Amino acid sequence: xxxxxxxxxxxxxxxxxxxxxxxxxxxxxxxxxxxxxxxxxxxxxxxxxxxxxxxxxxxxxxxxxxxxxxxxxxxxxxxxxxxxxxxxxxxxxxxxxxxxxxxxxxxxxxxxxxxxxxxxxxxxxxxxxxxxxxxxxxxxxxxxxxxxxxxxxxxxxxxxxxxxxxxxxxxxxxxxxxxxxxxxxxxxxxxxxxxxxxxxxxxxxxxxxxxxxxxxxxxxxxxxxxxxxxxxxxxxxxxxxxxxxxxxxxx
Amino acid sequence: xxxxxxxxxxxxxxxxxxxxxxxxxxxxxxxxxxxxxxxxxxxxxxxxxxxxxxxxxxxxxxxxxxxxxxxxxxxxxxxxxxxxxxxxxxxxxxxxxxxxxxxxxxxxxxxxxxxxxxxxxxxxxxxxxxxxxxxxxxxxxxxxxxxxxxxxxxxxxxxxxxxxxxxxxxxxxxxxxxxxxxxxxxxxxxxxxxxxxxxxxxxxxxxxxxxxxxxxxxxxxxxxxxxxxxxxxxxxxxxxxxxxxxxxxxxxxxxxxxxxxxxxxxxxxxxxxxxxxxxxxxxxxxxxxxxxxxxxxxxxxxxxxxxxxxxxxxxxxxxxxxxxxxxxxxxxxxxxxxxxxxxxxxxxxxxxxxxxxxxxxxxxxxxxxxxxxxxxxxxxxxxxxxxxxxxxxxxxxxxxxxxxxxxxxxxxxxxxxxxx
Numbered sequence: 001x002x003x004x005x006x007x008x009x010x011x012x013x014x015x016x017x018x019x020x021x022x023x024x025x026x027x028x029x030x031x032x033x034x035x036x037x038x039x040x041x042x043x044x045x046x047x048x049x050x051x052x053x054x055x056x057x058x059x060x061x062x063x064x065x066x067x068x069x070x071x072x073x074x075x076x077x078x079x080x081x082x083x084x085x086x087x088x089x090x091x092x093x094x095x096x097x098x099x100x101x102x103x104x105x106x107x108x109x110x111x112x113x114x115x116x117x118x119x120x121x122x123x124x125x126x127x128x129x130x131x132x133x134x135x136x137x138x139x140x141x142x143x144x145x146x147x148x149x150x151x152x153x154x155x156x157x158x159x160x161x162x163x164x165x166x167x168x169x170x171x172x173x174x175x176x177x178x179x180x181x182x183x184x185x186x187x188x189x190x191x192x193x194x195x196x197x198x199x200x201x202x203x204x205x206x207x208x209x210x211x212x213x214x215x216x217x218x219x220x221x222x223x224x225x226x227x228x229x230x231x232x233x234x235x236x237x238x239x240x241x242x243x244x245x246x247x248x249x250x251x
Numbered sequence: 252x253x254x255x256x257x258x259x260x261x262x263x264x265x266x267x268x269x270x271x272x273x274x275x276x277x278x279x280x281x282x283x284x285x286x287x288x289x290x291x292x293x294x295x296x297x298x299x300x301x302x303x304x305x306x307x308x309x310x311x312x313x314x315x316x317x318x319x320x321x322x323x324x325x326x327x328x329x330x331x332x333x334x335x336x337x338x339x340x341x342x343x344x345x346x347x348x349x350x351x352x353x354x355x356x357x358x359x360x361x362x363x364x365x366x367x368x369x370x371x372x373x374x375x376x377x378x379x380x381x382x383x384x385x386x387x388x389x390x391x392x393x394x395x396x397x398x399x400x401x402x403x404x405x406x407x408x409x410x411x412x413x414x415x416x417x418x419x420x421x422x423x424x425x426x427x428x429x430x431x432x433x434x435x436x437x438x439x440x441x442x443x444x445x446x447x448x449x450x451x452x453x454x455x456x457x458x459x460x461x462x463x464x465x466x467x468x469x470x471x472x473x474x475x476x477x478x479x480x481x482x483x484x485x486x487x488x489x490x491x492x493x494x495x496x497x498x499x500x501x502x503x504x505x506x507x508x509x510x511x512x513x514x515x516x517x518x519x520x521x522x523x524x525x526x527x528x529x530x531x532x533x534x535x536x537x538x539x540x541x542x543x544x545x546x547x548x549x550x551x552x553x554x555x556x557x558x559x560x561x562x563x564x565x566x567x568x569x570x571x572x573x574x575x576x577x578x579x580x581x582x583x584x585x586x587x588x589x590x591x592x593x594x595x596x597x598x599x600x601x602x603x604x605x606x607x608x609x610x611x612x613x614x615x616x617x618x619x620x621x622x623x624x625x626x627x628x629x630x631x632x633x634x635x636x637x638x639x640x641x642x643x644x645x646x647x648x649x650x651x652x653x654x655x656x657x658x659x660x661x662x663x664x665x666x667x668x669x670x671x
Contacts (some may be wrong), residue, residue: 022581054555075557092548094615095541103545104556106538113536117450121457 003066005030005195006082006164011050011060020046022219023060028164028195033186034224035210036199037239043219044199045087048166051197052084053077064164075104083162084173087169087199093142097134098123100141101156126155130185147178154185165189166197171205183209203239207232217242259330262466267609267664271624282635290635293488297514298483301422301585303630304519305330305578306597306634310604310622312574313531315540315567317605318547320614321379321386323568325393326575326601329371330594331401333579337364338589341417346501365576371397372572373565394598401591411489411588421584425518429486432515436482440475447471485520486513519581523623526577531619543567547615603650604629607657611665 004027013021021043028034036044043068049055051062053074060068063081071077077084091100098119106114107122120137128133135210141149150173157165167186171179182187186196186209200206207227208215215238223244237243259266282290289295309326316323341360349355375393379386412418418424427435447467454461462470490512499506534540546553546560554560578597585588606612607628608621632653636646 052555073557074555078557084555086555088551090549090552091551092615093544094548095545098542099545100552103541103553104558106541108538113532114538114541116536117457117459124458208465224483 002029004028004063005032006064007061007063007066008047008051009061009063011047011057011062012045013050013055013058020220021050021057024216024219025060026214026221026224027044030163030195031188031193032212033196033198033210035206036197036215036216037203037206037213037235038216038222040248041240042216042239044216045168047216048084048168048197048199051077051082052166053082058225078105078160081161081163082159082166083157083164084166085153085157085168085170087172089149091141091149091152093206094140096140097127097137097144097152097155100152101126101159103156105160109244122159123155126159127151130155130158131181146173147175150174150182151177152176154182158185158189160192164197166199168199169201170198170204171200179205180206203232203235207235215239256504257608261462262470263462264470266668268618268620268624270622270664271608271628275624275628275631278635282631282639284634285639290638293484295634295638296484297488297517299518299627299630299634300523302634303515303626304422304523304585305582305594306600306604306630307523307623307626308526308581309571309574309597309601310626311419311526311610311619312571313601313605314530314534314608314610314617314619314622315536315543316386316571317602317610317612318543318614318617319564319567320547320550321564322602322612323375323386323390323571324370324598325375325390325397325576326571327594327597327599328394328397328401329368329572329575330579330582330597331591332371332404333364333367334583334589334593335401335404335410335591336367337417337579337583338413341414342410342412352415354416356387356414357420358464359456360414360417361420361580364580365573368572368574368576368579369569370572370605372575373569375572376565376568379568380561386568390598398591398595405591407591409588409590413583413587413589417580418584418587420518420522420580421582421587422517422519423514423585424587425584426514426516427518427521428515429513430515432482432486435516435521436478440478443474443478444471447474482516486515490511493660519585522577522581526574527623534619539563539566541641544615549615600626600629603654608653609661 006028007025008027009025011021011024012019019136025045026034026036026047036048038044046055050057051071053071053076056072063069064082069076069080071080071082092103092247095103098116101123102119107118109115123137127137131148134148134151136148138145141152144152151172154170171182174182183205186198190196198210209225212224212226213230214234215235216223217239222238222242259269279291309330313323337360340363341356345353345356360654371393375389378384378389398619447470451461451467461467492511495510495512496506534543542553542563543560545556545558546563550560579594582593586593604626605617605622606625608618608623608625610617610622629650632650633646636649641649
């Protein structure tokens with residue numbers, strides 16, 4: 001068996017008395033899409049925020065390519081090529097697309113000043129690939145549509161050669177056409193060998209895009225299953241009742 | 252929008268900037284009529300720039316503070332305490348070591364002033380960023396603490412006279428003369444043209460759409476004309492004949508018949524111009540400036556992008572403190588003395604200048620040139636009303652009303668242009 005691209009082992013975190021994530025282990029192979037499912041508050045977002053460096057875990061270990069890594073901040077996560085597209089998109093509304101795309105990793109001139117012209121040119125290149133309709137490069141992102149803002153957030157994750165991509169509800173704010181574009185992009189990135197964690201409430205979409213699904217409930221991992229081994233109903237019952245397929249529900 | 256609107260768009264001019272310049276000119280014209288033509292004399296314009304210098308310097312820093320959704324109420328008091336300490340350093344401590352009139356005095360005093368400002372600002376920034384005490388509270392405390400400290404340092408006495416070299420940094424007694432002023436203006440004009448050409452070349456190199464060439468020439472023409480115009484006005488302010496006569500007599504010479512000489516740019520105004528340029532570059536072309544605006548637009552997004560927003564807060568307040576130090580240098584040098592009321596109410600003037608200049612208290616939006624223009628608008632109102640003979644209480648009422656009106660107009664403008 002090949003080494004997983006990423007492993008999170010026995011991860012726990014609590015806020016006050018509440019165990020938001022309780023001894024959860026998940027992994028991700030290169031070129032694989034793993035869906036994280038569960039109700040609101042099941043701990044999916046908290047788990048991936050530990051991976052992206054926004055939260056610090058209380059216990060557990062993270063391995064990238066079999067090497068133990070220490071992720072304490074978003075900057076650490078970026079160092080290991082872990083990129084995140086947050087549900088809120090995490091854009092600074094007052095800055096333009098290029099400034100957001102390169103935020104925290106600006107291209108600078110030899111005098112150490114930010115090179116806006118170069119960054120805009122690079123933004124145009126990546127956008128031509130991701131969303132050819134995107135033209136509004138010099139406007140603050142607040143004036144863009146939901147789909148355009150989403151493209152900026154995705155471009156930011158993709159541009160810096162992500163190896164592990166976390167997508168938190170990437171299609172929640174999008175129309176039908178744009179949702180299809182994101183699905184195509186996920187397939188393309190997967191073919192390039194990226195590992196992708198996908199969070200969504202849309203079970204059908206997940207069954208279509210993912211190789212495996214991990215279901216969480218009350219901060220614990222219910223089970224991880226290959227999508228071809230389960231039906232959509234199985235997954236729904238895992239989400240709702242917290243039971244693995246085949247287990248009988250006790251009366 | 253008709254032809255004018257199209258012209259403004261082609262030239263890629265900032266309509267907010269045009270509006271502010273328009274308001275400024277309107278105020279100047281009204282006062283010029285009301286004073287029977289004395290408001291727009293070279294002499295008054297010269298004095299106006301001197302009076303605005305310290306507030307304008309601090310307003311550039313206040314832009315960063317407000318853009319990051321903070322406020323600094325302590326800067327007036329910081330000016331007070333730094334003025335006092337610098338007064339002691341140059342009038343009592345250093346002369347005993349290096350002797351009166353030594354050029355070491357001005358260097359050390361200036362370094363002490365700026366250093367102390369950075370330290371005080373950084374300390375307050377640390378409490379705001381790392382201890383997470385709201386900036387309003389930290390700097391409200393600072394307002395009392397540093398004013399109290401200024402009082403305590405000299406037990407309330409005023410330090411005077413200050414070092415002769417140091418006093419030159421304040422204004423009327425420190426000007427660079429006509430020739431140097433024109434030389435600077437030429438350098439400035441050349442730099443402006445070079446900068447426009449370079450940014451056009453860069454944009455073309457990356458296939459980014461550029462303005463038509465005639466628009467580029469028009470813009471360069473307007474900017475060069477503005478630089479030349481301001482220099483001509485300042486250079487038109489003649490040194491009074493009596494002053495010149497005394498200077499010749501002091502040197503044992505006879506003043507030639509019809510001899511005239513003008514002041515040229517005051518050093519303090521050159522300091523303002525230098526700070527305006529540096530702060531604009533910092534705001535728009537450095538990572539630090541980019542992060543300041545990113546944090547103001549969305550603090551969470553900034554943090555998730557790997558920006559250390561706590562340290563950024565410390566830096567922003569340290570910068571504000573350093574600028575308060577420079578303002579203290581200019582203000583005490585202009586008065587040639589350091590009293591413990593130096594800088595009183597400056598925090599409110601500076602905040603008003605930044606806000607009139609289009610800095611949004613909600614954060615994320617603000618420009619350096621706006622804040623400086625805001626400072627000039629405020630000072631023009633105050634000194635214009637003084638010249639017309641408006642009573643002091645009415646002056647305050649009008650300035651307060653103008654502040655509220657300016658912010659309301661700004662809100663309307665933002666709503667129309669859709670920048671929430």
